[in-house]
Amino acid sequence: MINLKGKSVLITGGSKGIGRETARMFVESGARVTITGRSAEDLVKTRKELETSSSSILSVVADVSREEDCRRTVDTVIAEMGSIDVLINNAGMSARGLCSESSIELYQTLVGINFLGPVMMSRLCLKEIQRNKGSIVFISTLAALKGIPGLSHYSSSKMPLTAFSESIRGELKKDGVHISIIYVGFTGNDPDKTIYDSQGNRVPLKRSKNNLTQQDVASAVVRAVLGRKEIITLSVLGKLAAFFYRFFPRLSELVLTKQALKSPQYEE
Numbered sequence: 011m012i013n014l015k016g017k018s019v020l021i022t023g024g025s026k027g028i029g030r031e032t033a034r035m036f037v038e039s040g041a042r043v044t045i046t047g048r049s050a051e052d053l054v055k056t057r058k059e060l061e062t063s064s065s066s067i068l069s070v071v072a073d074v075s076r077e078e079d080c081r082r083t084v085d086t087v088i089a090e091m092g093s094i095d096v097l098i099n100n101a102g103m104s105a106r107g108l109c110s111e112s113s114i115e116l117y118q119t120l121v122g123i124n125f126l127g128p129v130m131m132s133r134l135c136l137k138e139i140q141r142n143k144g145s146i147v148f149i150s151t152l153a154a155l156k157g158i159p160g161l162s163h164y165s166s167s168k169m170p171l172t173a174f175s176e177s178i179r180g181e182l183k184k185d186g187v188h189i190s191i192i193y194v195g196f197t198g199n200d201p202d203k204t205i206y207d208s209q210g211n212r213v214p215l216k217r218s219k220n221n222l223t224q225q226d227v228a229s230a231v232v233r234a235v236l237g238r239k240e241i242i243t244l245s246v247l248g249k250l251a252a253f254f255y256r257f258f259p260r261l262s263e264l265v266l267t268k269q270a271l272k273s274p275q276y277e278e
């Protein structure tokens with residue numbers, strides 16, 4: 011177990027939702043936290059909300075799908091904080107829509123944010139994290155354990171994180187680097203959360219059934235870093251889904267398809 015006091019923790023997409031709650035928990039643990047996001051306004055709001063008299067938060071306006079933004083983020087954190095011990099690849103966007111109705115640009119956008127973003131951030135932070143024998147955490151989803159009808163873009167953009175995390179875990183073990191991936195299920199969202207529709211417009215997410223709170227996910231992230239846990243599948247329901255996807259793939263497909271046709275907005 012490591013002590014988080016004074017550690018430099020960089021959280022992409024830390025201005026809202028799960029990222030904001032994760033930032034809050036790291037701040038409470040004594041870490042020095044940096045948050046990123048595209049909206050400067052949301053970053054300022056979150057910084058004001060989370061800062062205490064003894065801990066200030068660094069925020070960087072950056073789009074994780076743009077390499078120059080990723081590079082500027084990492085350079086800024088090193089200049090301001092002096093190091094990076096932990097990278098939480100949390101920034102992500104979801105989408106709804108059948109493959110036949112979805113634009114190719116939507117696939118490119120989601121792959122850019124959900125997969126290439128974490129790859130670029132991880133590569134740019136690598137030297138720092140190797141030097142500090144630190145952690146890289148990937149926030150994935152149950153929709154990356156099995157392709158979900160109506161979410162082909164989202165599932166396909168998150169699934170490669172599994173391969174990437176497994177590959178680099180093998181490459182970096184000798185350096186004492188900890189790689190973690192967390193599969194998250196239905197989580198309570200900010201009321202103003204948006205997702206992309208099939209044409210790439212940002213629309214509100216309407217969903218009422220959730221099994222996890224943002225705090226549940228945030229504490230799993232902290233637990234993963236402290237315990238150097240490699241894989242976490244969240245909630246009993248999530249573990250059950252993972253079991254069914256693996257051992258009863260046909261039955262799972264039938265159930266998921268029925269559910270998707272009933273409501274295209276049912277899963278993350």
Ligand SMILES: NC(=O)c1ccc[n+]([C@@H]2O[C@H](COP(=O)([O-])OP(=O)(O)OC[C@H]3O[C@@H](n4cnc5c(N)ncnc54)[C@H](OP(=O)(O)O)[C@@H]3O)[C@@H](O)[C@H]2O)c1
Nearest residue numbers: 023025026027028047048049073074101102151194197278
């Ligand atoms: N909520 C769920 O039910 C659920 C379930 C499974 C997995 N997850 C995963 O958990 C993570 C967080 O989800 P959430 O529900 O907390 O989402 P959220 O409330 O929509 O927050 C997303 C965060 O990521 C940032 N972001 C989005 N696109 C970005 C980009 N291109 N560059 C930089 N920052 C970007 C957002 O800020 P800006 O918009 O200002 O950029 C925001 O800070 C995501 O990876 C998601 O896939 C969520």
